[in-house]
Amino acid sequence: MTPSDTTVLHNLYVSHRGWLQQFLRRRLGDSADAADLVQDTFVRLLLRPRSFDSHSGERSYLATIARGLSIDHWRRKQLEQAWLTTLADRPQELQPSPEQTALIMETLHEVDAMLLRLPARVRQAFLLAQLDGLPNREIAVQLGVSERMVKKYLAQALLHCAVLEAELDGLLVK
Structure with a gap:
């Protein structure tokens, strides 16, 4: 990643972090999970840098990444809940x-x-x-x-x- 790419990513982060965190908080209902997924969204962007033509294009791309991460988050939560439900039925000594x-x-x-x-x-x-x-x-x-x-x-x-x-x-x- 070039210094120019780093500057672009920094500017994207500063411009959109707050908006993206609110977007995710509304979707997830949890500020901590939203903050984690904001970071994950920008890590994805860091791994695959892109250039954008407009402010709305930036938001659209970030929202797309964030939606995918939200879906993954919910799938993980559902899987964890199913496992915890299964465990709840087991005697303590078999936990x-x-x-x-x-x-x-x-x-x-x-x-x-x-x-x-x-x-x-x-x-x-x-x-x-x-x-x-x-x-x-x-x-x-x-x-x-x-x-x-x-x-x-x-x-x-x-x-x-x-x-x-x-x-x-x-x-x-x-």
Whole structure:
């Protein structure tokens, strides 16, 4: 990043931080989360600098990034809440330690992100097989495809799982 890029980013930050924080606070209902996402928005912009033709173009781009981050934030919150609900039903002696809980949450977020990267049909086939335990024939009927295509979908999903496992084990460099 050149000194000129740094100046442009600084000016964008000074010009739009307050507006963006209000925008996110209204969306999220929490000032602290909004402040975090403002910073994340500008980090994204720092990683992928852009030039803009107008003030409204700057705001539009920042709002687009912020909306995406908000969606990610809500997905994470929903996933965490589902996990906490599951934990609440377990006896105290079977509760994971805070360290285990953090690792589990990190893994759940990674799995969720991996599933979102899959094409919709591949994701559906994988979830029907893994969560519902359906055989390929029933998955094919539900998806309106051949059993052979279901096998391809499942192979693609399993490949993604293997890559995710390797990433989580630290074997791959991102």
